[in-house]
Amino acid sequence: MSDHPMPESITVHKASRVFEIAFSDGARFRIPFELMRVYSPSAEVQGHGPGQAVLQTGKRHVDIVALEPVGNYAVQPTFSDGHDSGIFTWEYLYFLGSQQDALWADYERRLAEAGVDRDAPMSEKAASGCGHH
Template identity: 45%
Template structure:
């Protein structure tokens, strides 16, 4: 799958809690580590079908400890909880930025319905 968007900047904040990404379409996003972790494209989080998707609690203080390029189409993010199996393609990162508010609210709602917390 080829990306129509190309990142022009990718920067991890010094506190390792925000990944900033800018694209050649002039969009730019500051994506919190917690948001990236709970929306990981990995099978561990997404499952192999929508019915298998997991709600990941307890990641409020997660940090990104590594950003590794995957070819010229993606990055692998390594989190301090040692989750490192998600491959974040440029289009997926762009989609996460565009849909951040709605996706984040849906996540918070899922936590509440399931009696889970961002802290544990």
């Protein structure tokens, strides 16, 4: 049994596009769908090694259209843009919720470095995932 806090409730707020999760240690987080999508733990987003992460853009209006439990340790959301390969463990959701200010800042820094706007459409190459040169 892990010593990490377990979720006691999960609410998907479709109107405000916020994933709300309350943990057994009393922490409660409201994580925007956009943040979850941009920081999806899938290989498509994170890449296959350090520095391989694919910068996600155009996700401000993304919705979660389905949420599947994965065992008793994670959930797997299906996003409205078709992305469904990210498995969000309770630990990762806790990390996203507790670090979201820093994560937003890091995302904005990466956007600025790439010279793109957060609302820019994803290029076909980036959108398809593994672009091999």
